[in-house]
Amino acid sequence: MGGPRFEPVRAVRAYERVVEQVEEAIESGALTPGGRLPSERELMVQFSVSRSTVREALRVLQARGLVRSRPGDPNGAEVLPFTPAALHKSMTTLARVEELSLAELVQFRMVLDSAAILLAARLRTEEQLAEMYAAVAAMRAALDAGEAGDEGADSFGAADLAFHDAVARASGNKLIEICTDVVRSIVLKLIAGRITDEPDRGALMRRSIRNHEDVVAAMRAGDGPLAARLSRKAMYDYYAGYVPERERGALRALLE
Amino acid sequence: MGGPRFEPVRAVRAYERVVEQVEEAIESGALTPGGRLPSERELMVQFSVSRSTVREALRVLQARGLVRSRPGDPNGAEVLPFTPAALHKSMTTLARVEELSLAELVQFRMVLDSAAILLAARLRTEEQLAEMYAAVAAMRAALDAGEAGDEGADSFGAADLAFHDAVARASGNKLIEICTDVVRSIVLKLIAGRITDEPDRGALMRRSIRNHEDVVAAMRAGDGPLAARLSRKAMYDYYAGYVPERERGALRALLE
DNA sequence: CTAGTGCACTGGTCGGACCAGTAGGCTCTG
DNA sequence: CAGAGCCTACTGGTCCGACCAGTGCACTAG
Numbered sequence: 021m022g023g024p025r026f027e028p029v030r031a032v033r034a035y036e037r038v039v040e041q042v043e044e045a046i047e048s049g050a051l052t053p054g055g056r057l058p059s060e061r062e063l064m065v066q067f068s069v070s071r072s073t074v075r076e077a078l079r080v081l082q083a084r085g086l087v088r089s090r091p092g093d094p095n096g097a098e099v100l101p102f103t104p105a106a107l108h109k110s111m112t113t114l115a116r117v118e119e120l121s122l123a124e125l126v127q128f129r130m131v132l133d134s135a136a137i138l139l140a141a142r143l144r145t146e147e148q149l150a151e152m153y154a155a156v157a158a159m160r161a162a163l164d165a166g167e168a169g170d171e172g173a174d175s176f177g178a179a180d181l182a183f184h185d186a187v188a189r190a191s192g193n194k195l196i197e198i199c200t201d202v203v204r205s206i207v208l209k210l211i212a213g214r215i216t217d218e219p220d221r222g223a224l225m226r227r228s229i230r231n232h233e234d235v236v237a238a239m240r241a242g243d244g245p246l247a248a249r250l251s252r253k254a255m256y257d258y259y260a261g262y263v264p265e266r267e268r269g270a271l272r273a274l275l276e
Numbered sequence: 277m278g279g280p281r282f283e284p285v286r287a288v289r290a291y292e293r294v295v296e297q298v299e300e301a302i303e304s305g306a307l308t309p310g311g312r313l314p315s316e317r318e319l320m321v322q323f324s325v326s327r328s329t330v331r332e333a334l335r336v337l338q339a340r341g342l343v344r345s346r347p348g349d350p351n352g353a354e355v356l357p358f359t360p361a362a363l364h365k366s367m368t369t370l371a372r373v374e375e376l377s378l379a380e381l382v383q384f385r386m387v388l389d390s391a392a393i394l395l396a397a398r399l400r401t402e403e404q405l406a407e408m409y410a411a412v413a414a415m416r417a418a419l420d421a422g423e424a425g426d427e428g429a430d431s432f433g434a435a436d437l438a439f440h441d442a443v444a445r446a447s448g449n450k451l452i453e454i455c456t457d458v459v460r461s462i463v464l465k466l467i468a469g470r471i472t473d474e475p476d477r478g479a480l481m482r483r484s485i486r487n488h489e490d491v492v493a494a495m496r497a498g499d500g501p502l503a504a505r506l507s508r509k510a511m512y513d514y515y516a517g518y519v520p521e522r523e524r525g526a527l528r529a530l531l532e
Numbered sequence: 533c534t535a536g537t538g539c540a541c542t543g544g545t546c547g548g549a550c551c552a553g554t555a556g557g558c559t560c561t562g
Numbered sequence: 563c564a565g566a567g568c569c570t571a572c573t574g575g576t577c578c579g580a581c582c583a584g585t586g587c588a589c590t591a592g
Contacts, residue, residue, distance in 0.1 A: 031347070033575070035335070047372045059542065070577040072328055075544085079291070079332045083339035084369065091287070091543040092585035102373045110362040113340065116303045117358045120451055128451045131391040135530075139383075142529050192526060195376055195384045199455070245532070270448060273398050274391075276501070287584095289544070315573065326546045331575085347574040348554035 034069050038077035041067075046086055046099060053101035057087060062096070104198045108205070115206050123267035125207050126259045130274050132200045133184060133255060134248035137235065140190035141244030148190040152236045155183035156229060163225045176225060177208070183232060211262045228258050249276060290325050294333035297323075302342055302355060309357035313343060318352070360454045367458050371466075379523035381463050382515045386530050388456045389440060389511060390504035393491065396446035397500030404446040408492045411439035412485060419481045432481060433464070439488060467518045484514050505532060 045051045058066065063074045078097060081087045085106035089097040114120060140148070158179035165175065184204065188197040231254030238247035252274050260268055301307045314322065319330045334353060337343045341362035345353040370376060396404070414435035421431065440460065444453040487510030494503035508530050516524055 031575095035575090043369075047369070061542085072331070072578090073576065075328070076332060076335045076575095078543095079335045080339045083336045084366065086369070089543065090585085091583075092541085094540085094542055094586055096542080102370060104366075104370070106366040107363070107370065110340065110360075110366055113299075113303070113342070114358060114360070114363065114451075114454070118450060124449045124451050127395075127449055128455075131387065131452070135387040135391075139526065139529055143526070193380045193383055194374060195370075195380050195459075196387070198370070199384075203451075244529075270395065270399070273395055273500075287544095291544090317573085328547090329545065332544095334574095345574065346554090347552075348572085350555060350571090350573055352573080 035073045035076040035080065038063075038067050038069065038074060039080050042077065042081055043084075043086065051099045053099055055099045056095040057097040057099065059094075059096040104202055107198065108202045111202050112206055115210075121267060122207065122210055122259075123263045123270055125203055125210070126255065126263060127271055127274065129200065129203050129207060130252045130255050130271065132196055132203070133187070134252045134274075136184075136188045136191040136193070136196050136200060137239065137251045138244040138248040139192060139196075140187050141239045141242060141247050143192050144190040144239065148186055149236070149240060151186040152183055152190075152239070155179050155186060156232045156236060158182065159225070159229050159232065163222070163229065180228070180232075207259070211259075214262060224258065224261075228254065231257060291329045291332040291336065294319075294323050294325065294330060295336050298333065298337055299340075299342065307355045309355050311355045312351040313353040313355065315350075315352040360458055363454065364458045364461070368462055371462050377523060378463070378466055378515075379519045379526055381459055381466070382511065382519060383527055383530065385456065385459050385463060386508045386511050386527065388452055388459070389443070390508045390530075392440075392444045392447040392449070392452050392456060393495065393507045394500040394504040395448060395452075396443050397495045397498060397503050399448050400446040400495065404442055405492070405496060407442040408439055408446075408495070411435050411442060412488050412492060414438065415481070415485050415488065419478070419485065436484070436488075463515070467515075470518060480514065480517075484510065487513060 042051070042057070051057070057063065060071055060074050060078070064071045067074065078087065078089060081097075082089065083106070085103055086100060087097045088100055115125065144152075156179075159176055162176035162179055181204070184200060185197075188200050191197065231250065235247050235250045235254060238244075238250055256271055256275060260271060263271065298307070298313070307313070313319065316327055316330050316334070320327045323330065334343065334345060337353075338345065339362070341359055342356060343353045344356055371381065412435075415432055418432035418435055437460070440456060441453075444456050447453065487506065491503050491506045491510060494500075494506055512527055512531060516527060519527060
């Protein structure tokens with residue numbers, strides 16, 4: 021039969037117990053976003069631990085994006101609504117430490133974005149479709165403004181963001197929405213600097229706009245698979261130039 | 277012209293500076309996994325801060341999965357190789373706090389897994405293909421063992437994990453690999469308990485095995501799109517029963 | 533009734549102290 | 563001389579008490 025199966029007892033630190041309890045209170049809904057934790061001095065009484073322990077627990081909770089504390093606030097730490105900030109942080113370190121290549125990130129975006137478009141083609145409302153049209157129009161306006169001066173880059177990027185954000189929201193999947201946003205910002209940070217030096221930037225933008233128009237037209241027509249395929253091609257066209265030649269093959273694998 | 281553009285100065289805490297410096301040392305490669313940080317008392321000298329501050333910084337770094345400290349270790353905190361533990365944590369809280377539905381999670385898995393299979397169908401080596409066959413064989417063995425007693429559930433799940441892990445690795449995209457793994461474990465945790473109560477469990481497993489066989493056959497034939505479509509169907513078949521009726525439509529949208 | 537001023541309290545940081553635990557050098561023994 | 567055991571100098575975990583610069587609110591003076 022074998023003796024009783026003993027499990028190794030991991031030494032559980034005091035601050036971890038505090039973290040667990042607060043975390044559970046938040047997840048169970050006992051503490052809602054906007055609500056306040058008791059002050060540190062109050063917490064040390066309730067948990068019967070020292071203030072150092074309380075503070076270390078709060079640091080962990082803060083690192084996980086669950087609470088925020090402000091000096092001088094008489095109300096104690098504030099419970100935050102969930103933000104993907106922690107997710108963003110861990111993915112960013114993943115990208116840096118684990119040497120994620122730009123190709124992998126762009127590939128990931130192609131996968132998620134085309135999935136979002138496939139879903140949005142079915143689920144989108146007329147209003148959301150209008151948002152997408154507006155975003156494309158804003159991209160065109162940014163292009164025209166950029167032809168004269170050199171200011172259009174920011175607003176073009178903002179319009180592009182608005183487009184993909186509208187699509188992601190229309191997909192009805194919050195996880196896709198958040199992940200696309202996170203990965204998008206990481207990609208942009210990686211190619212920042214190189215993006216404005218692009219010699220053919222105007223042509224790139226024009227092509228991107230045309231691609232977006234094709235995508236949204238296919239979505240209006242309800243042809244999700246086509247829209248998804250077009251969106252993968254659009255993203256490939258836009259980012260392939262930044263990806264080393266020998267890694268582009270993996271990207272093209274998604275173009276069918 | 278407008279006056280000089282002042283930026284709001286956010287009060288930067290001492291422990292944050294410590295975190296930043298250590299983080300940068302890790303990301304720049306000055307500190308490599310397996311390496312050791314100086315002891316806390318040594319750090320408080322180097323940074324000219326108190327031990328409380330050092331410790332709060334270490335707690336943050338630990339929460340981000342970058343270091344780990346053990347009591348009594350004369351070598352100081354250990355720099356960890358990257359693990360998706362932090363990513364996992366933040367996604368889990370995302371799932372709980374932000375009320376991600378099971379349907380969204382399964383949908384996400386369908387998207388990522390089919391993408392991984394599409395890529396793996398092109399890039400897989402013979403060895404990786406053999407791994408997948410072995411995993412399917414293990415699933416069948418677990419089923420047969422389970423018919424007699426009631427022990428097969430664990431080994432069936434383990435074999436299933438091995439299959440999808442092999443596919444994800446063969447895709448050549450570490451981000452996909454990590455995310456599928458994270459989401460997978462969250463899904464399993466959500467339906468834990470319900471999974472063994474399934475009355476038709478044997479039939480479900482048999483069907484799943486057949487689906488996996490079809491997928492791997494399509495991959496051997498090099499038909500990525502077919503394999504991807506089959507894998508989406510396989511996942512739908514396996515998990516749809518746990519998803520509320522009215523949310524299944526979004527899942528079916530991915531079946532074409 | 534309003535505007536200004538304290539006060540009580542907050543979080544951030546510091547320094548010192550104690551404890552249980554570890555690792556490696558040391559001594560003592562064979 | 564070799565090996566087994568103790569011992570000490572560290573480690574991280576926790577506690578305590580203190581000070582500071584801020585914040586909100588009540589209270590007061592106009």
